Amino acid sequence: MDLVIRGARVIDGSGSPSYTADVGLGDGRIEQIRQPGEPPLTAPRTLDAHGLALSPGFIDMHAHSDLALLRDPDHSAKAAQGVTLEVLGQDGLSYAPVDDRTLGEVRRAITGWNGDGSDIDFDWRSVGEYLDRLDRGIAVNAAYLIPQGTVRMYAVGWDDRPATAQQLDRMRELVAQGLEEGAVGMSSGLTYTPGMYATDSELTELCRVVARYDGYYCPHHRSYGAGALGAYEEMVRLTQDAGCALHLAHATMNFGVNKGRAPELLDLLDAALAAGADISLDTYPYTPGCTTLVAMLPSWASEGGPEAILARLRDDDTAERIRHHMEVVGADGCHGVPIEWDTIEISGVSDPGLAGCVGKTVAEAAAQRGEAPWTTARRLLVNDRLGSTILQHVGHEENVQAIMRHPVHTGGSDGILQGYKPHPRAYGTFPQYLGRYARELGIMSLEETVAHLTSRPAARLRLPDRGLVREGYRADLVLFDPDTVAAGSTFESPRTLPVGIPHVLIDGRFVIRDGRRTDVLAGRSVRRTPGAR
DSSP: OOEEEEEEEEOOSSSSOOEEEEEEEETTEEEEEEOTTSOOOOOSEEEEOTTOEEEEOEEESSBOOTTHHHHOSSOHHHHTTTEEEEEESGGGOOSOSOOHHHHHHHHHHTHHHHOOOTTSOOOOOSHHHHHHHHTTOBSSEEEEEEEHHHHHHHHTOSOSSOOOHHHHHHHHHHHHHHHHTTOOEEEEETTSTTGGGOOHHHHHHHHHHHHHTTOEEEEEOSOSSTTHHHHHHHHHHHHHHHTOEEEETTOOOOSGGGTTOHHHHHHHHHHHHHTTOOEEEEEOSSSOEEEEGGGGSOHHHHTTOHHHHHHHHHSHHHHHHHHHIIIIIOOGGGTTSOOOGGGEEEEEOSSGGGGGGTTSBHHHHHHHHTSOHHHHHHHHHHHTTTOOEEEEOOOOHHHHHHHHTSTTEEEOOOBOOOSSSOOTHHHHHHHHIIIIIIIISOSSOHHHHHHHHTHHHHHHTTOTTSSSOOTTSBOOEEEEOTTTOBOOOOSSSTTOOOBSOOEEEETTEEEEETTEEOSOOOBOBOOOOSSOO
């Protein structure tokens, strides 16, 4: 035994009442747990945890740290929150599997999420090689979802057309190979090109492959605005047809058309669960969303990839068609709702010369220039070469609270770390759940909240030795002060670290000690067990 944590209030991740105990760690695992009155534990090192809660490490079920983990060994954005495992490869777009062409295209497509990658040595092409790269040492553990949009980009390209039989076979092969190499499932971004061009039948066939490997499908589905309930129903039906587990990404109901409608979504999920469906979901505890400005365009304007998009934006007649579609019709990129420029806040730019736009809504930036909002948005898209990120202020607090109470809910930051003014969820999601929603608002008990952030995501990931404080489990642990834990990040100061989380351990090693980041890189890839059912 290497370390004894003494006198902690153990919140074990199961949702059961907390209790006081000493917890002994050794060889990266929890070796023994002793409650008062039982023989004391001894070890070369001890940590006095009186007044602190001890819980399993938090699992971020929706992270965009695919390059950040390689770029920033410190990674305090997540480590300081108590996150010990992130799930990458989200929203159907990431960096494996790729060939040279696809890698260049996907780097351009998600510059707003992760930067252009010019500081990264892309010495991998397959899922397994990417996971091997993570295994050289990262700040926190990481699991990976095969990105369906990248797979389609690889096999079909950027065209809006059905896949041929040969192309579908190639996509099946890529998904199976990625699962064999350790991916935990497959993601989609069905409001992002080119993933949105996939038909339901194509997605069902790929989900059949995922099901054979006991993985799960994690869709950013086709709408969170107009027709949102139908989009959720589509994903439930599709995965039931495929016999595949479903995890709904950032599952919320946004825009004015969905105000107060979370109960309808929950009724839909409850009916599917009662019928035997395997469903879970994640949310972040904030109302605004975050994505790229180019994602707001109609899908027809994005066909062909980044250079084709820029060519259309530079053409006055085509740009006017795009404007009409966005402002009058309601683009599928904006979830079928006519865009409201006063809800679109510019949060990051790739070109430092455009930094003066950050923190303003498109409407505000346009007013300062005395021009129409679309003119400002179009100029920004072209001059920043599609690299701008936005906050979209279209959420509803009552929906956020209703969904987080559901028994299959888990926590996911959807944290984009890129940009001058990122969404505070990237730095604050987990302490926000503990501080604001559990302690201050009483939406759930602290024990139940911790279960949502630990054992429930571990169960979705099929991890047999994570997510609980149990003897024999991995020593991925968080010590926090229940009375003071809180998110430090705000919309004004989004990179402020949380308070009340003094210690975080991964594999029994301190990555946060006394509130400070250590130089320990204890994180590794977390891979599913090879082999199909």
